[in-house]
Amino acid sequence: MESLTIEVNGMFCKHCVKSVTSALKDLKSVKNVVVSLDDCTATLEYDADTITIVDVRRAIKDAGYVPA
Ligand SMILES: [Cu+2]
Numbered sequence: 001m002e003s004l005t006i007e008v009n010g011m012f013c014k015h016c017v018k019s020v021t022s023a024l025k026d027l028k029s030v031k032n033v034v035v036s037l038d039d040c041t042a043t044l045e046y047d048a049d050t051i052t053i054v055d056v057r058r059a060i061k062d063a064g065y066v067p068a
Pocket of ligand 1 (some may be wrong): 010011012013015016017
């Protein structure tokens with residue numbers, strides 16, 4: 001499993017955190033998703049044979065937020 005922390009801009013409340021969290025959890029092989037409103041980050045683990053950081057970034061964008 002790969003560990004990844006990615007900056008996520010555009011989150012302003014707990015609802016945003018939930019949206020990003022569920023978007024990331026919906027990705028195949030993603031585990032241990034922690035989204036921090038204070039730090040504006042998403043931390044997660046994923047299987048690099050299954051998805052890439054591009055998929056992670058796309059999921060964040062599709063949820064309406066801005067991955068750095
Ligand atoms: Cu919000």
